[in-house]
Amino acid sequence: MLGSAGSIGRQTVDVLARNPGLFRVVALATGSQGDILEEQARLLKPSVVSLAQGRSTRLDLPAATEFIGGSDALEALATRPDVDLVVVATGGLVALRSVLAALEAGKIVATANKETLVAGGHLVMPLVRRLAAGAVGATGDPHHPLASPLGWLRPIDSEHSAIWQCLVGEDHAAIDRLLLTASGGPFLSATVADLATVTPEQALRHPTWTMGAKITVDSATLANKGLEIIEARWLYDVPLPAISVVIHPQSVVHSAVQFVDGSVKAQLGTPDMRLPIQYALTYPERMASAAAPVDLIAAGRLEFSAPDEARFPALRIAREAGQAGPRASTALISADEVAVARFLGGSLDFNGIPRLLGAAVERFGTGKPVEPSLEQLVSLDAEVRQFAETYR
Ligand SMILES: NC(=O)c1ccc[n+]([C@@H]2O[C@H](COP(=O)([O-])OP(=O)(O)OC[C@H]3O[C@@H](n4cnc5c(N)ncnc54)[C@H](OP(=O)(O)O)[C@@H]3O)[C@@H](O)[C@H]2O)c1
Structure with a gap:
């Protein structure tokens, strides 16, 4: 597991710890939170752990747990021969190189991280399709769980897990439209003037989900939904114009698929990431989970509306x-x-976030090549970050 001490990482540890007979945890890696890593190592007894920054040499680990460091640690862990499945719970592009290496090495990747696909979908998906085609060849069964690209690249993001669950048993050609639901975040009914004075504390108060800080702010600007549209385009091989966003403040319907006959299939659940995490680990089977079931009568009213791209331009910018x-x-x-x-550090206001996104996409988005290699992506990332740090 890459990113074990974060919000998704800790919830994955919870799922694993509740099912001790089902999984063996080989490796845990996190960024800087050595205390949490120590605690997780005591609980799950992995063969190896890694900490990217901080007090690596003084970690208090179980006797059988080895420590590895170095800039290629994530890649080394993700490609170990005793690893079957890699959970990606890091943010940003930290894990892109290791995801590619893991797929090259024939590992299943279960990813909460969307940035890897948003930036590197053109690098990741050919590997995934090759693995799925290999499984068809090896098993002779086009309905084998690993015969589908989704058997190899398993989404943990709740919306994408919902769509995946709706697609099980369906023919790709029968998809008409993907319907990504969005809670709308804490500022659903705020005016543009209200948005100008939003504080980090207000933006971090998500109405329905408890998540890491970055994704919580992204939910408030709707940039998160914009990233999810691009993530969905790669995962499900559906063109962007056939992916709609629907505001659904109760976060009970996690997303839906409309089929060519006009039917809509949706997946419903309580807002608890342990459910999509567990589904990605146990697919194609379902098991009892720690998530409370949806009570439709208690939920009472489920509302749906169109997003307002004038107040939340990040959605339009992401689609473009x-x-x-x-x-x-x-x-x-x-x-x-x-x-x-x-924004969290106080040097950019809330409406400055989409302004900066628009400026960066305009400045860097039109160059060549349109589909950069991994190394080109890494240097583009550095260039854009430098621009964004000083943007006024
Ligand atoms: N949170 C959610 O409910 C949720 C839902 C859907 C999708 N996602 C997506 O899942 C991803 C993770 O989100 P999150 O909310 O869990 O973020 P988070 O709480 O910030 O966790 C990120 C984790 O990555 C670790 N990390 C950073 N650099 C690393 C490195 N070089 N090597 C290994 N680990 C490193 C961090 O380590 P330290 O903490 O030790 O520094 C942290 O444990 C994001 O892409 C997000 O969009 C999250």
Whole structure:
């Protein structure tokens, strides 16, 4: 598991710890939170752990747990021969190189991280399709769970997990439209003037989900939904114009698929990430989970409306970046990481976030190549970040 001490990482540990007979945890890696890593190592007894920054040499680990460091640690862990499945719970592009290496090595990747696909979908998906085609060849069964690209690249993001669950047993040609639901965040009914004075504390108060700070602010600007549109385009091989966003403040319907016959299939659940995490780990099976079931009568009323792109322009900017290609969507995510950090640090106002995203996509999105290699992506990311740090 990459990013074990974060919000998704800790919830994944909870799922794993509740099912001790089902999974063996080989490796845990996190960024800087050594205390949490120590605690997780005591609980799950992995063979190896890694900490990117901080007090690596003084970690108090179980006797059988080895420590590895170095800049290629994530890649080394994700490609170990005793690893079957890699959970990606890091933010940004930290894990892109290791995701590519893991897929090259024939590992299943379960990812909460959307940035990897938003920037590197053109690098990731051919590997995933190759693995799925290999499984058809090896099993002779086109309905084998690993015969589908989604058997190899399993989404944890709740909306994408919902769509995946709706698609099980369906023919790709029967998809008419993907309907991504969005809570609308804490400022659903705020005016543009209200948005100008939003504080970090207000933006971090999500109405329905408890998540890491970056994604919570992205939910408030709707940039998160914009990234999810691009993520969905890669995962489900559906063109961007066939992906709609529907505001649904109760966060009970996690997303839906409309089919060519007009039917709509949706997945409903309580807002608890342990459910999509567990589904990605146990697919194609379902098991009892710690998430409370949806009580439709208690939920009472489920509302749906169209998003307002005039008040939340990040959604439009992301859609345009997705349409322009991976170079533009890399500019989008790299700028967004800096923009959110600057907003939280007080050097950018809330409406400055979409302004900065628009400026970065315009400046960096139109160059060549439209589909950068991994190394080109890494240097583009650095260039965009530098621009975003000093943007006024
Ligand atoms: N949170 C949610 O409910 C949710 C829902 C859907 C999708 N997602 C997506 O899932 C991803 C993670 O989100 P999150 O909210 O869990 O973020 P988070 O709480 O910020 O966690 C990110 C994790 O990555 C770790 N990390 C940073 N640099 C690393 C490195 N070089 N090597 C190994 N680990 C490193 C961090 O380590 P330290 O903490 O130790 O520094 C942290 O544990 C994001 O892409 C997000 O969009 C999250």
